[in-house]
Amino acid sequence: MYYALTYETVPDHATRRTPYRPDHLALVKEFHTDGRLVMAGAFNPIEGALLIFKGESPEVVEAFVARDPYVQNGLVTAWRCREWTVVVGG
Secondary structure (H helix, E strand, O other): EEEEEEEEOHHHHHOOOOOOOOHHHHHHHHHHHHOOEEEEEOOOOEEEEEEEEEEEOHHHHHHHHHHHHHOOOOOHHHHHHHHEEEOOOO
8 A cells, every 4th residue: 555644844944954854864765775665755845745655554654754853853843644545656
């Protein structure tokens, strides 16, 4: 199954993320390398992000969110995980 994770971020996210970005990107790489994270990216302008996960349950997303330094340090003001039914691709 696929899961879409959306983040809402603080207005000055692009500036405030700098000290946490290396750890965030390392987490992204870890989840992508082992196949749990399919795609990830910020919206333009940077007012949030969309990450697509693949797994047996939403726990894959919850595990990511629990470790994400952007969440831990208040840069993400809200997040939402939804099961995503793929019609084409995947």
